[in-house]
Amino acid sequence: MTSTSFADRHIGPAESEQAKMLAECGYGSLDALVEAAVPAAIRDTRELDLPPAASEEEATAELRKLAARNRPMTQMIGLGYYDTLTPPVIRRNVLESPAWYTAYTPYQPEISQGRLEALLNFQTMVADLTGLATANASLLDESTAVAEAVLLMRRASKSRSAKVVLDAECLPQTIAVVRTRAEAVGIEVEVRDLLTGLPDEFFGVVVQYPGASGVLRGPGFYTAIGETARAAGALYCAAADLLALTMITAPGEFGADLAAGSTQRFGLPLGYGGPHAGYLSVRAGLERSLPGRLVGVSVDADGAPAYRLALQTREQHIRREKATSNICTAQVLPAVLAGMYAVYHGPDGLKRIASRVHGLAAGLATALRDGGVEVVHDGFFDTVLARVPGRAARVVADARRFGVNLGLVGDDHVRVACDEVTTPDTLRRVLLAFELEAHVTPGSGALPTGLARQSGYLTHPVFHQHRSETAMLRYLRRLSDLDYALDRGMIPLGSCTMKLNATTEMEPISWPEFAGLHPFAPAGDAEGYRELTAQLSGWLAEVTGYHTVSLQPNAGSQGELAGLLAIRAYHRANGQPEREICLIPSSAHGTNAASAVLAGMRVVVVACTEDGDVDLADLRAKVAQHADTLAAIMVTYPSTHGVYEQGIDEIARIVHGGGGQVYLDGANLNALLGLAKPGEFGGDVSHLNLHKTFCIPHGGGGPGVGPVAVREHLAPYLPNHPLHAGAGPETGVGPIAAAPFGSASILPISWAYVRMMGAAGLTSATKVAVLAANYVAARLGPHYPVLYTGEGGLVAHECILDLRPLTKQTGVTVEDVAKRLVDYGFHAPTMSFPVAGTLMVEPTESEDAGEIDRFCDAMIAIRREIDQVADGTWTLERSPLRNAPHTAELLAGEWDLPYDRKLAVYPAGVSAKGKYWPPVRRIDGAHGDRNLVCSCPPLTSYEN
Numbered sequence: 001m002t003s004t005s006f007a008d009r010h011i012g013p014a015e016s017e018q019a020k021m022l023a024e025c026g027y028g029s030l031d032a033l034v035e036a037a038v039p040a041a042i043r044d045t046r047e048l049d050l051p052p053a054a055s056e057e058e059a060t061a062e063l064r065k066l067a068a069r070n071r072p073m074t075q076m077i078g079l080g081y082y083d084t085l086t087p088p089v090i091r092r093n094v095l096e097s098p099a100w101y102t103a104y105t106p107y108q109p110e111i112s113q114g115r116l117e118a119l120l121n122f123q124t125m126v127a128d129l130t131g132l133a134t135a136n137a138s139l140l141d142e143s144t145a146v147a148e149a150v151l152l153m154r155r156a157s158k159s160r161s162a163k164v165v166l167d168a169e170c171l172p173q174t175i176a177v178v179r180t181r182a183e184a185v186g187i188e189v190e191v192r193d194l195l196t197g198l199p200d201e202f203f204g205v206v207v208q209y210p211g212a213s214g215v216l217r218g219p220g221f222y223t224a225i226g227e228t229a230r231a232a233g234a235l236y237c238a239a240a241d242l243l244a245l246t247m248i249t250a251p252g253e254f255g256a257d258l259a260a261g262s263t264q265r266f267g268l269p270l271g272y273g274g275p276h277a278g279y280l281s282v283r284a285g286l287e288r289s290l291p292g293r294l295v296g297v298s299v300d301a302d303g304a305p306a307y308r309l310a311l312q313t314r315e316q317h318i319r320r321e322k323a324t325s326n327i328c329t330a331q332v333l334p335a336v337l338a339g340m341y342a343v344y345h346g347p348d349g350l351k352r353i354a355s356r357v358h359g360l361a362a363g364l365a366t367a368l369r370d371g372g373v374e375v376v377h378d379g380f381f382d383t384v385l386a387r388v389p390g391r392a393a394r395v396v397a398d399a400r401r402f403g404v405n406l407g408l409v410g411d412d413h414v415r416v417a418c419d420e421v422t423t424p425d426t427l428r429r430v431l432l433a434f435e436l437e438a439h440v441t442p443g444s445g446a447l448p449t450g451l452a453r454q455s456g457y458l459t460h461p462v463f464h465q466h467r468s469e470t471a472m473l474r475y476l477r478r479l480s481d482l483d484y485a486l487d488r489g490m491i492p493l494g495s496c497t498m499k500l501n502a503t504t505e506m507e508p509i510s511w512p513e514f515a516g517l518h519p520f521a522p523a524g525d526a527e528g529y530r531e532l533t534a535q536l537s538g539w540l541a542e543v544t545g546y547h548t549v550s551l552q553p554n555a556g557s558q559g560e561l562a563g564l565l566a567i568r569a570y571h572r573a574n575g576q577p578e579r580e581i582c583l584i585p586s587s588a589h590g591t592n593a594a595s596a597v598l599a600g601m602r603v604v605v606v607a608c609t610e611d612g613d614v615d616l617a618d619l620r621a622k623v624a625q626h627a628d629t630l631a632a633i634m635v636t637y638p639s640t641h642g643v644y645e646q647g648i649d650e651i652a653r654i655v656h657g658g659g660g661q662v663y664l665d666g667a668n669l670n671a672l673l674g675l676a677k678p679g680e681f682g683g684d685v686s687h688l689n690l691h692k693t694f695c696i697p698h699g700g701g702g703p704g705v706g707p708v709a710v711r712e713h714l715a716p717y718l719p720n721h722p723l724h725a726g727a728g729p730e731t732g733v734g735p736i737a738a739a740p741f742g743s744a745s746i747l748p749i750s751w752a753y754v755r756m757m758g759a760a761g762l763t764s765a766t767k768v769a770v771l772a773a774n775y776v777a778a779r780l781g782p783h784y785p786v787l788y789t790g791e792g793g794l795v796a797h798e799c800i801l802d803l804r805p806l807t808k809q810t811g812v813t814v815e816d817v818a819k820r821l822v823d824y825g826f827h828a829p830t831m832s833f834p835v836a837g838t839l840m841v842e843p844t845e846s847e848d849a850g851e852i853d854r855f856c857d858a859m860i861a862i863r864r865e866i867d868q869v870a871d872g873t874w875t876l877e878r879s880p881l882r883n884a885p886h887t888a889e890l891l892a893g894e895w896d897l898p899y900d901r902k903l904a905v906y907p908a909g910v911s912a913k914g915k916y917w918p919p920v921r922r923i924d925g926a927h928g929d930r931n932l933v934c935s936c937p938p939l940t941s942y943e944n
């Protein structure tokens with residue numbers, strides 16, 4: 001490798017530094033370390049079959065060529081996706097700013113106040129516009145948000161019925177996703193024209209508002225559904241368009257209990273389908289059942305208001321097989337963008353955009369009618385359905401000649417969806433496709449009588465104060481300055497693989513040729529995407545040893561679900577529908593159990609031994625006990641304990657012997673890539689997390705991509721899509737996401753990573769990641785016991801530090817250490833997962849040796865502080881540990897703590913020039929859970 005290769009830039013420690021780190025671990029070479037750590041039974045020494053590494057310039061040039069094969073037309077297809085203008089100040093300072101995109105999920109709220117405020121804006125925006133009490137901080141897309149709403153309605157409804165009713169006007173992809181999800185858990189889906197009424201018994205009903213064809217009905221229609229639902233003990237969900245809601249009655253005002261949908265048209269590029277932030281809001285009384293993350297207001301140690309994630313006990317990590325949703329990674333960065341779009345425009349700006357869009361649509365309808373074309377609906381917001389018997393395909397084809405994609409509906413109808421970028425000239429071209437030459441004058445009055453919105457929204461000052469470019473820029477800067485992201489320092493979170501994302505990988509996602517495609521555009525418009533997804537899938541299949549890869553799932557949790565649904569379908573196809581037991585080791589990631597439940601399986605927990613491995617005796621017993629009903633085992637590899645378990649091939653043999661399939665959770669592929677292939681050492685299916693191993697940035701908690709990879713016999717049961725034949729096998733289980741290729745527009749990031757690393761680079765990255773983890777274990781082992789190790793006393797790509805003995809002795813908790821690390825300028829490691837009372841550290845290959853040492857030094861210095869609590873120098877209550885993190889404000893006040901201010905904020909290794917200042921002191925999460933506030937608090941609440 002030459003010194004200018006991309007791999008050398010991506011991998012932090014230089015060769016000389018690697019040598020020092022190896023010496024600390026007691027090994028003479030990287031290969032010797034790896035051969036000692038990785039079990040021979042799984043080790044694959046063949047070089048990966050990938051194209052030779054490209055330089056950054058070459059990869060960019062290739063991506064430019066791929067991009068040039070996409071045709072970003074004027075998109076008027078509608079169906080939940082609309083072109084939009086991302087305000088440049090937001091695009092550059094959020095979407096393209098590492099301060100936002102390299103942050104982690106805000107589990108450490110003291111260093112996440114900026115994005116927590118941004119998410120609170122998002123929640124407030126959704127709650128206000130939908131007229132409901134509480135919104136969560138995003139879901140994966142509109143269709144999965146509706147699916148989550150259906151599951152919530154079933155849990156919360158008083159009806160005993162297993163039936164949900166979907167409006168025939170629901171988006172086709174939503175109907176399909178709900179069917180996929182419902183089938184697995186025994187929910188019956190009835191799709192029907194709600195004008196014909198509702199069945200006698202059902203637990204929930206979903207209305208699309210406005211409908212997929214654009215239709216808006218009179219207010220009586222929407223109210224009556226709510227009344228019928230209430231009488232049946234059922235719940236009522238509106239899948240609503242937020243832009244339309246600036247002009248029409250909010251769902252909460254016509255009796256809906258829930259609203260779900262997409263915030264895409266609030267400044268998020270189409271991106272061939274994603275990533276976009278889905279939303280879900282609920283009326284008062286349902287907030288504790290909301291899936292996904294919820295930001296709330298609480299107080300810090302000084303009683304000052306502070307934000308943090310609320311009700312975390314609902315999370316799948318904690319509830320496991322009792323979890324009601326498997327959502328982990330969501331869509332934080334897209335949610336921040338959408339919320340900022342509302343901050344930038346304010347209620348009047350949004351209303352102006354909506355009125356303009358509506359006016360153009362109304363004008364188009366008039367021009368069509370004047371030209372003798374039948375317009376089907378009198379009431380609509382932005383979408384006009386034209387009836388052109390026998391001519392629809394012709395009109396759509398002609399529109400393409402004028403650069404416009406319209407929606408084809410059967411043989412006789414054409415759908416024209418107007419949006420923020422539509423102009424009178426666009427509509428002139430649309431009319432030409434109808435063989436009309438006319439100029440459109442914006443009209444109005446196509447909203448049904450009585451449906452106009454009367455209530456206000458977005459009254460909070462944050463939606464009024466940042467209108468000038470200057471104010472907006474400063475607001476974004478002020479918030480991002482509150483946060484700690486990878487652009488400031490290391491985020492050593494075990495199981496999360498917080499590696500840095502190279503700028504070259506990031507640049508293509510805002511190119512119009514990737515950003516401007518509608519997910520349901522004709523396949524011929526997306527040749528570049530087709531090639532890119534085919535190459536990336538092929539590379540992922542090669543590195544995992546699997547046969548086929550689906551890129552559709554837009555988070556790890558969704559990949560898990562897709563993989564389990566494939567297993568379920570496989571057993572059914574073999575005439576064994578009774579196989580429904582999913583074995584899950586007690587050490588598993590929380591999403592595993594939750595996904596198994598959502599796939600309609602029954603979870604049986606397999607014990608782990610003292611040293612953290614799957615207990616093979618218990619496994620054999622459980623397999624024997626469930627011999628006829630065993631569906632699968634879900635096992636994480638390397639184990640959640642951060643070690644390469646020796647018995648993995650034996651585990652696979654035992655389960656296969658019992659007729660079960662092996663799901664290897666591959667979210668932590670960073671320890672395997674180039675060293676071993678899960679598809680060849682026993683796995684039948686794995687999901688990967690491209691937002692971990694493959695450099696998609698974490699975005700503060702999403703977006704993610706969770707491709708599912710399978711062996712050949714499961715390939716017929718991968719996800720597919722009703723609106724795109726090329727998205728999966730005809731025999732597939734249906735879609736698992738709204739868009740055929742999920743979050744397509746961020747796939748160039750992973751493509752570029754693999755393309756620039758090549759086989760040798762990827763393998764080196766894995767080796768250095770393993771080295772870095774073992775180096776941390778070697779340096780910190782004498783100070784904090786390393787809980788689990790594998791062969792040769794080695795760990796894989798992460799290590800668990802056991803603080804429980806110290807906690808018992810001194811009372812100092814993992815939380816104290818985590819918060820004290822903030823004073824030292826670090827993000828905490830993963831806290832109390834997978835074992836309570838421990839810290840799990842994953843340095844990754846992309847951290848420099850110097851930064852890893854700075855972290856180890858800080859941990860050792862903190863260990864000395866713990867000793868000072870032990871020897872009575874400080875009481876725990878008045879120690880720098882318990883009082884961490886220390887704010888500038890604390891320093892400015894009376895100082896009566898028994899250590900000096902310098903130790904508080906400039907402990908060893910922290911310089912005045914590199915200091916990160918947390919804006920709040922330690923936050924009391926329980927206070928906020930008791931007094932739940934999940935929208936922007938009035939400014940008066942800050943005065944004290």
Ligand SMILES: *Cc1c(COP(=O)(O)O)cnc(C)c1O
Pocket residue numbers: 327328329495496555556557558589591592636665667668689704706
């Ligand atoms: C991160 C992770 C998941 C969940 O992935 P999401 O993208 O957050 O849904 C599942 N399993 C393991 C082992 C993980 O580390």
